[in-house]
Amino acid sequence: MNPIPQHIPSLINGVAVPLRAGGFDIPVINPATEQTISLLREADAHDVDAAVKAARKAFDEGPWPRMDIEARKDILYAIHNIMMAHLDELLALEVMHAGLPISSVRHHVIRAAKNFQMFAEVASTVAGQTYTQTKNYLTYVTREPKGVGALIAPWNAPLALASMRVATCIAFGNTCVLKPSEFTPLSMLRMVELFHEAGLPPGVVNLVNGRGHITGVSLVSHPGIDMVGFTGGSHTGRAIMAAAGANLKPCILELGGKSANIIFESADFEQALDGALVSIYSNNGQQCLAGSRILVQRGIADRFIKAFVERTKKLRIGDPMDPRTEIGPLAYKAHMERVLSFVEVAQADGAELLVGGKRAAGFETGYYVEPTAVLAPSNKTRICQEEVFGPFATFVVFDTMAEAIAMANDSPFGLVSYVWSQNLAETMHCSRDIRAGVVWVNTPMMRELRAPFGGYKESGVGRDGATTSAEFFTEYKTTSIPIDPVVMPRLGLG
Numbered sequence: 001m002n003p004i005p006q007h008i009p010s011l012i013n014g015v016a017v018p019l020r021a022g023g024f025d026i027p028v029i030n031p032a033t034e035q036t037i038s039l040l041r042e043a044d045a046h047d048v049d050a051a052v053k054a055a056r057k058a059f060d061e062g063p064w065p066r067m068d069i070e071a072r073k074d075i076l077y078a079i080h081n082i083m084m085a086h087l088d089e090l091l092a093l094e095v096m097h098a099g100l101p102i103s104s105v106r107h108h109v110i111r112a113a114k115n116f117q118m119f120a121e122v123a124s125t126v127a128g129q130t131y132t133q134t135k136n137y138l139t140y141v142t143r144e145p146k147g148v149g150a151l152i153a154p155w156n157a158p159l160a161l162a163s164m165r166v167a168t169c170i171a172f173g174n175t176c177v178l179k180p181s182e183f184t185p186l187s188m189l190r191m192v193e194l195f196h197e198a199g200l201p202p203g204v205v206n207l208v209n210g211r212g213h214i215t216g217v218s219l220v221s222h223p224g225i226d227m228v229g230f231t232g233g234s235h236t237g238r239a240i241m242a243a244a245g246a247n248l249k250p251c252i253l254e255l256g257g258k259s260a261n262i263i264f265e266s267a268d269f270e271q272a273l274d275g276a277l278v279s280i281y282s283n284n285g286q287q288c289l290a291g292s293r294i295l296v297q298r299g300i301a302d303r304f305i306k307a308f309v310e311r312t313k314k315l316r317i318g319d320p321m322d323p324r325t326e327i328g329p330l331a332y333k334a335h336m337e338r339v340l341s342f343v344e345v346a347q348a349d350g351a352e353l354l355v356g357g358k359r360a361a362g363f364e365t366g367y368y369v370e371p372t373a374v375l376a377p378s379n380k381t382r383i384c385q386e387e388v389f390g391p392f393a394t395f396v397v398f399d400t401m402a403e404a405i406a407m408a409n410d411s412p413f414g415l416v417s418y419v420w421s422q423n424l425a426e427t428m429h430c431s432r433d434i435r436a437g438v439v440w441v442n443t444p445m446m447r448e449l450r451a452p453f454g455g456y457k458e459s460g461v462g463r464d465g466a467t468t469s470a471e472f473f474t475e476y477k478t479t480s481i482p483i484d485p486v487v488m489p490r491l492g493l494g
């Protein structure tokens, strides 16, 4: 493993931006130990401008958008291969800065690498159209890369999510500037270094590091970008869309969620129980697609909640580097405090604390929180309406299918939903009537990366996925050519 640099720089044209005297540094902290691992040197507006100009030059003059698709595919495959060859290193960095259990991060890193392979294939099948209906004309439609992407990523699954943004952008011939979360820059720096070792031309992916209100704002409001790809909170998404909108730049936004996990009496009890636990507690509960609102039908509610609480008590909390750990520390201190503050929020609205609710005992250091569950009296309570983004499950009991669907939809969000039922009519009604971008029936978190993924309402704008990403990251161009000379009005003949 390469030693972690004392300073995490930005990378422009594949080269580290020199540290200037007086620059602003942000400590990068290991959430398991609270130790400072490194210092992130924040990119200011000047650095962001240089990064956008590098991406602009690579797009306007460089080989990447003009490259034969087979050559571009070779480089994208080389990126996959080099990331897989450095799997252990990327894994260690990801665990170190994000506190995610190593057992679950392994598939994030593999998926990050695979994104480049998959979108290489998608890009190589993008085709145009022809129209011959209008007599004497051939009109054909070609697809072109759109330009320079401003890509902003969150901290909760840094490699998996940033790689998705980058792969979908560059596979179609675009160039970009990536801004990772200021909390998780380690694996991002290494990933972008590896891109260049794999043969990616300079300027195609540039990296700027820093906080959202400094580096992020400079990037999304820069007039030199052509589109914005963002994954993060809904509040931030709103600010980003407004900034991009001022320059008429399109956005794809993957935002927050408070997804309903509906457990019907007809469900396979053990499957639903395993699914409910995985969908709220994996990734330390820090996932947009968490099944955080567990709606359980009255006939099985007591038994289900009791079994869920028993299993929650037995979750293995610990060092995220230990492969047996199921719950690691939350990503940073203020986030841990915010998650814990929801216990009072829930209780103030009449919810019953079933398990957890405190910092985990036995951990002198580290942002460890006990996996928590509450039973809310109504879906109208704040704990059912707001995203906690931690290992915090909220139960609500329902009687009828119509009531469950109404509750699922009574939310500002609409990212995903889960349905556990052995009754075909129940699953079909839920699939049809729930207003969410994804419905998982009798399975937790099945990510088919080719299919559209994204949210209704405040959970997002646009969709990731094979055809949907191609749609966002390419422009259509229509060319019309007459077969015989056209007859037209002859102006200016006097």
Ligand code: NAD
Binding pocket: 152, 153, 154, 155, 156, 161, 179, 180, 181, 182, 210, 211, 212, 213, 215, 216, 217, 220, 231, 232, 233, 234, 236, 237, 239, 240, 253, 254, 255, 256, 257, 287, 288, 289, 387, 389, 415, 455, 459, 460
């Ligand atoms: P966040 O919105 O606080 O930050 C995300 C990124 O945006 C960071 O890089 C941050 O520095 C940057 N940023 C913040 N303010 C900015 C601004 N004004 N302009 C430009 N950039 C700015 O989100 P987070 O706390 O890092 O991530 C958690 C959130 O992300 C949760 O709400 C979660 O649901 C959501 N999320 C959604 C998906 C999805 O696919 N829908 C996936 C993962 C996470």
